[in-house]
Amino acid sequence: MNVHEVARKLLEAGISKNTIFLVYHYGKTDFMILRDFLATGGYENMLPSDDNCIPLIPIYRQQKIEPPPGFNSFPLRLEVLFRVLYPLHSLCGRNHLALIDCQQTKLVLDAFEHFCQPIESRGSDWQPEKLVKISQTTITSFFKNIDRSTLKRKLNAADAEDELDQGRKTSLGDGLPDQIEASYVDSDYEDHLVEGEDEESNVGDNESEEA
Known part of the structure; x- marks a missing residue:
């Protein structure tokens, strides 16, 4: 796709300067590269500023999740974290496809929002007693x-x-x-x-x- 085709797809999707971009990444580099690419075709004002780009990995990294044995920190690859949060979801194990990764990223953010709420305010699926516990079958x-x-x-x-x-x-x-x-x-x-x-x-x- 050339720059004009990319711009057309973004417009068809309703992207504007007010759109919030959620990225499953450590930083905003990819977002900045996309904006610079669009600028080469004359689309300088299509994407919002960096303030509207939210990298999700640093947010989870700040939570100090206890790492499993043999790890210095909890592995936050999308395919790992999503399976922990949604072990029975139909999207598990289908990573490295753009649409699937985007859907998983949205659900990972939803889970974080639920965990930020008091227990009594969370949805029924996010109550401690309702969380799925998977153990090795003997x-x-x-x-x-x-x-x-x-x-x-x-x-x-x-x-x-x-x-x-x-x-x-x-x-x-x-x-x-x-x-x-x-x-x-x-x-x-x-x-x-x-x-x-x-x-x-x-x-x-x-x-x-x-x-």
Whole structure:
């Protein structure tokens, strides 16, 4: 896209000098570059001043979020923070697409606004007891939460798969050529001879030492 096409898209989107730009970045560099680019085509007054550009990362960095083990600070990449705030959202794991990243950035700001409010003033989804807690599922908890008929069916399927694997192992051995099987036998026999020779030599050494 050239500068005129970019300007047209911005106008169609309703961008004006009063628009607030929320960017998921540490600074305003990208916003300033865009404004300078538009100026090369004669669109000096299309974008607002830097005061209308709000980088979101420094706002979260100021919150001193406790870092996970092995980190000096909490990783604030958008794909990480969004999954923490909205673990079950349909946008999770779909980053690095312009529209998706913009939607996630807006939701991350919404979450920050909720957390800035007193608990009693927050929406129902942001009450402490309503926040989703995701923990590692154990085998024990899996079997406790499954009905008996389903459990029996899964166990039978697992047993059948084990029998099938065992049959495959047997058929692999049955299909080997005779000369390969013979070489395996000879190899085992040679290993046995070497072990026997080592034992005899050790016995001889011990007898010579005792003498």
